Amino acid sequence: MILKPALAFSLLSVAFLTFSLSIYLKPGFVAAALGVEKDKASAGRLVWQKYNCQSCHQLYGLGGYLGPDLTNVYSMPGKGENLIRALLITGVVQMPAFQMSEKETDHLIEFLKQTDASGSADPRGFSILSSGMTIRK
Ligand code: HEC
Secondary structure, three states: OOOHHHHHHHHHHHHHHHHHHHHHHOHHHHHHHHOHHHHHHHHHHHHHHOOHHHHHHHEOOEEOOOOOOOOOOOOOOOOOOHHHHHHHHHHHHEOOOOOHHHHHHHHHHHHHHHHHHOOOOHHHHEEOOOOOOEEEO
């Protein structure tokens, strides 16, 4: 059986809209579920940009490669908030000691917390759902 082009187009459009709706109607779970303060995290994104962390670090594998990927540094065992705070003050290897205010540091930490809650940067930790989306195992 050969579908008429108009019918095929309609069926594909319905399938596309159904799939898109099913994805976009899912609640944004990150901020609500994990107690991230959204405003602070947004301000933290600007701090991240202001000090150009991305030139040496990656988020989800994108960015510079002088330093490690920081997507999940907030929740890594032995790392987390205290290490981030310390390194921002002291610097390490090629990373400069940043002269940022405590407020900026707080915002940056909240941004990294939110980024961490948004998923995992290591694809070995992914589960693939039937919808084609991935979640952290
Ligand atoms: C000039 C390059 C450079 C810039 C800019 C830079 N870093 Fe780094 N950073 C590094 C390097 C290199 C390391 C790895 C040091 C090591 O080998 O232990 C590092 C390590 C870190 C670590 C520890 C990561 C881990 O897994 O141990 C954190 C956290 C970090 N940086 C945060 C930041 C933040 C936040 C900014 C922006 C304010 C920033 N860095 C900007 C170069 C940079």
